[in-house]
Amino acid sequence: MVTIRQSTKFRKEQIKEAVCMIISEKGFKGLSIHNLSQKLGLSEGAIYRHFESKEQIIFDIVMDVRNEMVENMKKIALKDTSPEKRLHKYMCYHIQYLLKNKGITILLFTEATYQQDVELKKHLHDIFQSVKQYFSKIVIDGITLGIWDPDLSVESIATLYISIPMTLNIEMNLQSHKNFQYDFCERMFILIRKVLEKRTDLKSVR
Numbered sequence: 001m002v003t004i005r006q007s008t009k010f011r012k013e014q015i016k017e018a019v020c021m022i023i024s025e026k027g028f029k030g031l032s033i034h035n036l037s038q039k040l041g042l043s044e045g046a047i048y049r050h051f052e053s054k055e056q057i058i059f060d061i062v063m064d065v066r067n068e069m070v071e072n073m074k075k076i077a078l079k080d081t082s083p084e085k086r087l088h089k090y091m092c093y094h095i096q097y098l099l100k101n102k103g104i105t106i107l108l109f110t111e112a113t114y115q116q117d118v119e120l121k122k123h124l125h126d127i128f129q130s131v132k133q134y135f136s137k138i139v140i141d142g143i144t145l146g147i148w149d150p151d152l153s154v155e156s157i158a159t160l161y162i163s164i165p166m167t168l169n170i171e172m173n174l175q176s177h178k179n180f181q182y183d184f185c186e187r188m189f190i191l192i193r194k195v196l197e198k199r200t201d202l203k204s205v206r
Contacts, residue, residue: 008050015040015047015051015057016057016060016061016064018040019036020061020101020102020104021039021102021103022036022103023107027106031054032054059117061104062120063123065127066123066126066130069097070131072093073093073094074134076089077134083142083147084142084147086138087138087139087142090135090138091161091185091189092189094131094164094165095164095185095188098168108124109165109169132159132162135157135158135161136155136158139196147196148196148198149197149198152195152196160192160195167188171184
């Protein structure tokens with residue numbers, strides 16, 4: 001029985017990875033059970049033995065994002081280290097996760113994925129809110145310690161941060177060099193840090 005359970009789990013992971021690859025290569029419209037079976041070299045019946053529908057596979061992937069990505073980002077945000085170190089680690093982990101799991105970014109931001117599914121829409125909303133919440137926690141800690149500008153709107157900065165995955169998705173399609181992952185993380189980190197910096201020069205002018 002143990003071998004069967006392990007085999008089932010492995011096969012389900014294979015199916016979900018293939019779904020993400022298809023979405024990454026062809027977009028959400030290119031995803032069908034037929035295309036998925038061709039990608040995996042499995043019969044459609046074999047896929048249906050593990051998932052009742054395409055929608056169930058999408059739901060499982062979203063749950064993986066919540067249980068893996070969001071939970072790890074929460075741990076980073078709550079660590080007892082400097083806000084700047086946490087901010088860097090938080091952003092780079094987020095970016096690395098999306099790069100490793102290609103197709104996730106498109107899936108999360110494609111309205112057709114969830115517009116007919118109220119429960120899935122709720123889970124996606126919870127993911128975005130959690131990412132903003134933990135990012136905001138780091139920013140608030142930095143403001144409290146006097147590192148970053150207290151006059152900034154934390155909500156606005158968090159909303160700006162949420163737009164980064166969409167930028168990542170565009171650049172993934174344009175960039176191919178091996179340092180892209182590191183470069184993108186550093187560029188986004190510098191951007192957000194500059195926004196957070198105290199505007200002492202402007203205050204002195206006033």
